[in-house]
Amino acid sequence: MLTKEAMQSTRSSFDAGNIPLSLVYLTPDKRKRDLDNMLAASKAMLDGVAEALGVDDSRFRPILIDVVSGNKEGALLAAVGVQIISGISFGGLNGFNRK
Numbered sequence: 001m002l003t004k005e006a007m008q009s010t011r012s013s014f015d016a017g018n019i020p021l022s023l024v025y026l027t028p029d030k031r032k033r034d035l036d037n038m039l040a041a042s043k044a045m046l047d048g049v050a051e052a053l054g055v056d057d058s059r060f061r062p063i064l065i066d067v068v069s070g071n072k073e074g075a076l077l078a079a080v081g082v083q084i085i086s087g088i089s090f091g092g093l094n095g096f097n098r099k
Helices: 004-014 035-041 043-053
Strands: 019-027 060-069 075-080
Parallel strands (some): 019 060
């Protein structure tokens, strides 16, 4: 959770223009997932991030989405203001492997 001080210092980083966003879904199994539905399921989280940063979520552009299948609990990695390179190996993240 962001503190008020951290939120205020972060807000100045995103004064104008687009804000790149990367989402990497770490799925607990290897079932195929529909990426547009995964993004839609993340809407509340993205709204919360935008509110915490004090920006309009329409500025999250480009949005890169990737899925990493694994064998542990699922998770969502979100990188705001930077792009996660697609195709990266997550072998070191609790046994998740890129598929």
